Amino acid sequence: MSKPASDVLIRECDTISELAQCVALQREVFALPDLEISPVRHLVVTKNAGGFTLGAFDGNQLIGFVLSVPAYLRGQRAFYSHMTAVKSTYQSYGIGAKLKWAQRDRSLLDGVKLIKWTFEPTKARNAYFNLEKLGAVVREYQENFYGPDYSSAPVESKLGLASDRLFAEWELESKKVKALAAAQRYNETEKPADSINIPVDWYDLVKRDPLKAFDEQLRIRNEFQLAFVEGLICRGFERSETEPKFLLFEDK
Secondary structure, three states, rough: OOOOOOHHHHEEEOOOHHHHHHHHHHHHHHHHHHOOOOHHHHHHHHOOOOEEEOOOOOOOOEEEEEEEEEEEOOOOEEEEEEEEEEEEHOOHHHHHHHHHHHHHHHHOOOOOEEEEEOOOOOOHHHHHHHHHHHOOEEEEEEOOOOOOHHHHOOHHHHHOOOOOEEEEEHHHHHHHHHHHOOOOOOOOOOOOOEEEEEEOOOHHHHHHHHHHHHHHHHHHHHHHHHHHOOOEEEEEEEEEOOOOOOEEOOOO
């Protein structure tokens, strides 16, 4: 039986054996072909360049990890959070959040105050986690970032959905992030200038009606691109069983 996050130890993966476990966990969690798996060599080079891989351990078993790659963003040192993975039997136990907060602590110790990563704009659960649980903000939308994703739609549809991505920017010492890090409630004082609705269940929509999913992806893309051109920033997400939505604000 899986343990809660409080029983899991977060520490850096230092040995080749531990990094090899990270590679094996990628195969299990992401189900990617070997060509797209980050190998041990990549993890070793990342560490040597100033990055780090934090692992979540249940005893001696690696059950999750987060990879931080050195970067330079918005005129400052930063980390690019290339991937976060948690073993399927340990998901929904807060392990992912524990990894991210440990990543923040380690980054601040290194004098880094900004972390960046990508996530899919169509998935409500990830959006809520990134924006409301962690306090990240979004200023950038990239079309088809990884190339066509033919695995995202039924084979018979022959529809390869674009791998569109939003870029989360985690400003580690912002008021919202500091409050959330201290397990305090953060209350937004401004009213949203606009919002962007997304499907309640993206996976179900893709399976049930791939062509409609394709249209929805284009709509969401266009609305985000227009919002960013108008100078808005995304820094909130509203959960709903009928109309989940991103919340957009003036970028002050």
